[in-house]
Amino acid sequence: MSVDTATVRHIAKLARIAMSDADIDALVPELNNILGWVEQLAAVDTEGVEPLTAVIDQKLRLRDDIIDDGNIRDEVLANAPDAQHGFFAVPKVIE
Amino acid sequence: MVNDYRIQGDTGEWEVVIGLEVHAQVVSNAKLFSGAATAFGAEPNTQVSLVDAAMPGMLPVPNRECIRQAVRTGMAIDAKINRWSRFDRKNYFYADLPQGYQISQLYHPLVGEGAVTVLLDEKDEGSARTIGVERIHVEQDAGKLMHDQHPTMSYVDLNRSGVALMEIVSRPDMRSPGEAGAYLRKLRAILRYVGSCDGNMEEGSMRADVNVSVRRVGGPGEKEAELGTRTETKNVNSVRFVMAVIEHEARRQVELIEEGGAVAQETRLFDPDKGVTRTLRSKEDAHDYRYFPDPDLLPLELEDEFLAACRASLPELPDAKRKRYEGLGITAYNAAVLTADVESANYFDNLLDGLQRPEFAPDAANWVISELFGMLNRTGRDISKSPISVRQAAELLSLIADGTISKTIAKQVSELMLDENSGHFGDDPTRIVETRGLKQTSDTGQIDARIDEILAANTDKVAQYKAGKEALFGFFVGQTMKAMAGKANPAVLNERLRAKLAA
Amino acid sequence: MSDLTSKAIADLRSGFRSGDFSAREVATAYNAAVAAGRALNAFTVETPEIALAAADAADAARTSDDLKPLSGIPLGIKDLFATEGVDTTAGSNILKGFKPPYESTVSGKLKAAGAGMLGKLNMDEFAMGSSNETSAFGPVISPWKRRDGGNAALTPGGSSGGSASAVAAGLAAGATGTDTGGSIRQPAAFAGICGIKPTYGRCSRWGIVSFASSLDQAGPMAKTVRDCAILLEVMAGFDKKDSTSLDLPVPQWESGLSSDLKGQRVGIPREYRIEGVPVEIDALWDKGVEWLRDAGAEPVEISLPHTVHALPTYYIIAPAEASSNLARYDGIRYGLRELGDGGLDGLYASTRAAGFGAEVKRRVMIGTYVLSAGFYDAYFTKAQKVRTLIKRDFTQAFDRCDFILTPTAPSAAFALGDKSSDPIAMYLNDVFAVPASLAGLPAMSVPGGLDAHRLPLGLHLIGRELDEQGVLNAALAIEERAGFTHRAEKWW
Structure with a gap:
């Protein structure tokens, strides 16, 4: 599988990274180079092999249903590029 | 369907x-x-x-x-x-x-x-x-x-x-x-x-x-x-x-x-x-x-x-509850209405517990649906904010069940309990029945006296009845009950009236 | 290097405790070294006042007989660890100015143990790189120079390049690193120091900026094996805030150190002999086998047949996880914001275009692609299956041996700019390091010797799950026999 300009542009859109045509053109061969390299995995026989789900075999722990966090609005908003009236502000979204 | x-x-x-x-x-x-x-x-x-x-x-x-x-x-x-x-x-x-x-x-x-x-x-x-x-x-x-x-x-x-x-x-x-x-x-x-x-x-x-x-x-x-x-x-x-x-x-x-x-x-x-x-x-x-x-x-x-x-913590679910209610003689429709929401179902279950008369369950269901729900609807209240508590409802229904009041009186009592301006809003039914003197009577002397008055005032209808127009029986019951302000025991009244008319 | 800044942590600890010097003297010496070492570009933020405050607390604790395990020890903290109130950028423009209102679990444990923080250490952006050249703060320079008459600036390796350079140059007694696919071990090897990546889950990931969650693991970098044991004991431990944290007691690795390897078998994986690796690296590997044999271990040849697929597997899984982990850098709650064309999508795209460097973008693009509709099974699921096979290789190998010896990296440090135009050539640096990362195993680099250009080379030990002790002990045996005391000549 290899990617073309349109695919790279689509991926850039999915990843929300603005790219010029020149950026895209430069990335096409780079990505194809990497994809071509990783595709050697296709040759590995994985018949009947389960995908790895946990690096170290252990069970998911569950937390008790206790409120022990929150009420830290100032901390939550402290690093915001634009915080107004206790909210994060973003350019108007039309739904 | x-x-x-x-x-x-x-x-x-x-x-x-x-x-x-x-x-x-x-x-x-x-x-x-x-x-x-x-x-x-x-x-x-x-x-x-x-x-x-x-x-x-x-x-x-x-x-x-x-x-x-x-x-x-x-x-x-x-x-x-x-x-x-x-x-x-x-x-x-x-x-x-x-x-x-x-x-x-x-x-x-x-x-x-x-x-x-x-x-x-x-x-x-x-x-x-x-x-x-x-x-x-x-x-x-x-x-x-x-x-x-x-x-x-x-x-x-x-x-x-x-x-x-x-x-x-x-x-x-x-x-x-x-x-x-x-x-x-x-x-x-x-x-x-x-x-x-x-x-x-x-x-x-x-x-x-x-x-x-x-x-x-x-x-x-x-x-x-x-x-x-x-x-x-x-x-x-x-x-x-x-x-x-x-x-x-x-x-x-x-x-x-x-x-x-x-x-x-x-x-x-x-x-x-x-x-x-x-x-x-x-x-x-x-x-x-x-x-x-x-x-x-x-x-x-x-x-x-x-x-x-998780399984042990599950409550009785709507379908099971409906079937159980139907088993108590409650109509399919009433059972469906009562079980449609957990709050009404809980209310009704608690009511049955308080009442301790399973045989009275169908009457209780009727009362809850037609009287209580009807009045809650009219006053825009939720069952969780019912002015008639489960205990009071059980008390009221017990009064009906043991013959202390009639269903008609019960309706009056519930209305008083639900009316914020009645002076009895939220009162216990027993207290209302007592203060208002709404107890049903089986006193045959009193009932006989009223029947005699009604029959005397309606000699034409008595004649028609005796001539075979038996449908008039209901008329005499109604008139007598009215004269008794609803407080006559219906069974006693029926029995006495029948006896008088047959005499 | 002053006398104090050349000491190992164990020696600083005993000297300070016995009253040979005060913690303030140590911190002052290191602060001066940090200031004098700016040519190395190892730090993104210097925090001399924090180091001094910890030192004063240590001196007070000594007086009141209330010493903590790391009282009086000044450390550098990789910029991937959130440090409360101190800029934490992960080497990226997109986190410029970000001051976390929280402290990562690992750096918090070090502080609670009395360690001082000298500053935040430069690194490859979001830990994506093997040469430190992807940092938004510019590359870290290795203190080492080739003895070839030239004066080329060399890489300290990456992504924990600032950590490696700082420790090697005596700008910090020890440092935290993180290792996703070799980011502790390869720079440790390049800089002639020790570094251990513990079993996945030993160190909490809470508060460490995520790169690839199923691989990321923190670990110490220091001059000696013992120093690594000392630091790791403090850094490791269960954290209920990290669902992948191991709920196990922390072993006493330092007191468990022993270079007597009698009865142990060291596995030599035949697949790690690869073409194009300099002869002197293979020679050092052979020497390492002899050192371990001398320590009592019996060498056995083992096979890790899926080794050859480890790097491609890694370069699917790590970018996939990263593409998702880095989605939160969107210009809304913290960090850089570029408004773009005015809309929300414009804000996202412009912020991320301006905030991420080329390598991060490349990996986010690869990761997005391999997860996208129609490609997920062919790439991601396939890679996770191969990962199962790689892990199985190790499990089977450990039936035949107790630990594994390999070279750490396929070359010594290279010059800045040498590989930056060829991503795959750069990725190949981690060919020996990545399999252990994919399997979540403890692994360590220890200096073995110098190459023909007098540059350090590292040996790499991989242990069973949770057997950090085995890895440390084997490394200690090598350390004792290699006699690696070389230090870079000061030019900065």
Whole structure:
């Protein structure tokens, strides 16, 4: 599988990274180079092999249903590029 | 009852195929993956932890209660509980989604297939239909955007961000707005019985994505591959609106197809003011969610003890309760009404406990439905705020059962208890009966005296009765009861009257 | 290097405790070294006052007989660890100015143990890189120079390049690193120091900026094996805030140190003899086998047949996870914001275009692609299956041996700019390091010797799950026999 300009542009859109045509053109061969390299995995026989789900075999722990966090609005908003009236502000979204 | 909902098109009859994805907010103190509170209506961004705000390096730790509630819900619809499940990330960008992904379950949901049985007609067991539930998975809610606070900016409140939701996905088993409505009401009832969701649609605790497609009657079979192209109308927040969406979408799709067009697979929004749906986004710019297992979380494995405790904690569910009520001699309709919501069912169960007269259950049911519910409806009250407590209702019904007051008097007493201006608002029935002297009397001397007066004043009717017009008996009963201000024991009155008329 | 800044942590600890010098003297010496070492570009933020405050607290604790395990020890903290109130950028423009209102679990444990923080250490952007050249703060320079008459600036390796350079040049007594696919071990090897990546789950990931969650693991970098044991004991431990944290007691690795390897078998994986690796690296490997034999271990040949697929597997899984982990850098709640065309999507795209460097973009693009509709199974699921096979290789190998010896990297440090135009050539640096990362196993680099250009070379030890002790002990045996006391000549 290899990617073309349109695919790279689509991926850039999915990843929300603005790219010029020149950026895209430069990335096409780079990505194809990497994809071509990783595709050697296709040759590995994985018949009947389960995908790895946990690096170290252990069970998911569950937390008790206790409120022990929150009420830290100032901390939550402290690093915001634009915080107004206790909210994060973003350019108007039309739904 | 069969699926007789049809759209009459210009070219023939059409059937509508409906599936619902219900998002139900899990009842829990804290969020699904953080210790921040879930309560409704807090100041913006106060119920937000660093995890909910997706600060760098923050990690999710799942809340046991949310898992427990989803498992219990699954058990309540006889669903397969998956002992091994896991969380996946659903990746997309939006201002209300701080992580840039929603933690959800795509590949291995917590709950597998189950079913919900609905009655299309509450009086008719034959109208039962089973709606398949494909799965229930647990996921995070998103935050909230406010668009009306600033001319050029939207404001982001993350209080809801990370609150646990159950997504309950039905099979495309519904064929009419009525069925969809019945399914939604029944599902809501079950969730409220189980206590896993408060079912409050106004506050957004429960909302539905409505999948609708149409196909010609007599068309291909019911396999999913043979369904028409469907649209998904997002976030519909009342039963009535869900039904309106279906009616509108079905008609719109039929017209579109008959005009030679094709239904686009797309996401739509419902406009409740206009009663129409409109395009939100089409498939061309549909998201590619890039689901993959969340590497911050391990697979969720449930132990036997956990599952056993979940099962043991389940209450009696609506269908079982309805059958039990019917077994007590309560009519099918009354049993259905009483069990439709957990609060009325609890009220009635407590009433039966207080009354300790199972044989009186059908009368109690009648009283609750026609008297209590009727009056609550008229005064716009909820059963949880009934001015007649369970204890008082049991007391009142006991007064009827032991012959202290008649049903007619009982009605008067309840009205007094429910009327804020009666001077007896919220009073115990015994006290009202005593202070107002409403006790029923079996004093034959008093009753005989009234009967004599009535018969003397209506000699013509007595003659007609004796000539064979026996229907007049009721007239004499009514007149005597009226003269007794309703307080005569009806059985005694009947017996004395019959004796007098026969004399 | 002053006398104090050349000491190992164990020696600083005993000297301070016995009253040879005060913690303030140590901190002052290191602060001066940091200031004098700016040519190395090892630090993104210097925090001399924090180091001094910890030193004063240590001196007070000594007086009141209230010493903590790391009282009086000044450390550098990789900029991937959130440090409360101190800029934490992960080497990226997109986190410029970000001051976390929280402290990562690991750096918090070090502080609670009395360690001082000298500053935040430069690194490859979001830990994506093997040469430190992807940092938004510019590359870290290695203190080492080739003895070839030239004066080329060399890489300290990456991504924990600032950590490696700082420790090697005596700008910090020890440092935290993180290792996703070799980011502790390869720079440790390049800089002639020790570094251990413990078993996945030993160190909490809470508060460490995520790169690839299923691989990321923190660990110490220091001059000696013993120093690594001392630091790791403090850094490791269960954390209920990290779902993948191991709920196990922390072993006493330092007191468990022993270079007597009698009865142990060291596995030599035949697949790690690869073409194009300099002869002197293979020669050092052979020497390492002899050192371990001398310590009592019996060498056995083992096979890790899926080794050859480890790097491609890694370069699917790590970018996939990263593409999702980095979605939160969107210009809304913290960090850089570029408004773009005015809309929300414009804000996202412009912010991320301006905030991420080329390598991060490349990996986010690869990760997005391999997860996208239609490609997920072919790439991601396939890679996770191969990962199962790689892990199985190790499990089977450990039936035949107790630990594994390999070279750490296929070359010594290279010059800045040498590989930056060829991503795959750069990725190949981690060919020996990545398999252990994919399997979540403890692994360590220890200096073995110098190459022909007098540049350090490292030996790499891989242990069983949770057997950090075995890895440390084997490394200690090598350390004792290699006699590696070389230090870079000061030019900065």
